[in-house]
Amino acid sequence: MSRLIKMDASGHSTLAEWTEEDQSGFDAAVREFRTALDEGCIGVLDQGEGQAQQVRELPRDAELVILRRPIAGG
């Protein structure tokens, strides 16, 4: 089961879940993902070993895609 989550004031919220075979679930996840990008979020795929990758398209085979807000110098 793949998950799209967004870090928010509640800790994080699961926006969508899908499986490889679940096309409608994936389509819904893509809609949620694009909406979040339009709102200024950044999609990130944590790859372990100290590496992460920004994603602009929702990867179907990713286990977990995290939406974060931009950072800035304080």
Add this chain to the structure above:
Amino acid sequence: MAAEVLAELGAVSWRQPTDERFLRRYARIWLCWTVAYTAPFLAAAIGLVMLEPLAFPVALASLAHAWIIPELYAFRGASVLRPKGPRNQSSEAVAQGLLGDLLGHLPRELQRRTGLAMQRSDMGVWLLGEAGAVLVAPGGRRVHCFCVRTTDRELPPSDRIAHLLLALRTDEQGFATVANHAFCGAPWRVRRRLPVAMRPALDAACEAARAEDGERA
């Protein structure tokens, strides 16, 4: 670290990329600057006593300036790691769980004890707080303190750290470029100004930076 450009870099396109060379040069400039604002006070104190021993109270005041100003800079450096913003106790446990999943076993334990997340990287060893980061340079003899935070200030503390961790893992050089440099100096100068609970994290980061430097050599 992945060779990818951090999305936020577009907002600071005028900045020179903060790489290891930039940081070494910055450290030299910071050292010169520290000497430049400290030496005149020391010279004035010595000169005053030599010219007129009765002026020693003024000389003491001058010495105090030479001590206090670098201490204020070090305090500013340590402040980047201090807890800031709302605590969000109700959602912190959820955020802590996600951050724990992102960290390895030892950094997770360290983060739970100290509130700081440690991340090894090409440029050294990073300590990430809620609104700032400290980079311990290879060798563990110098730290660079950065002010950097997520733009959503209502997030629970661990989510704020997770934001910085994910950005750092995406593009280390970009992360350091987006962040604002607050201080550069010896680790002990920052350590004494840190909350006691956070000091073991800086000790661990310095130890890791020394070990990595030894491995590289």
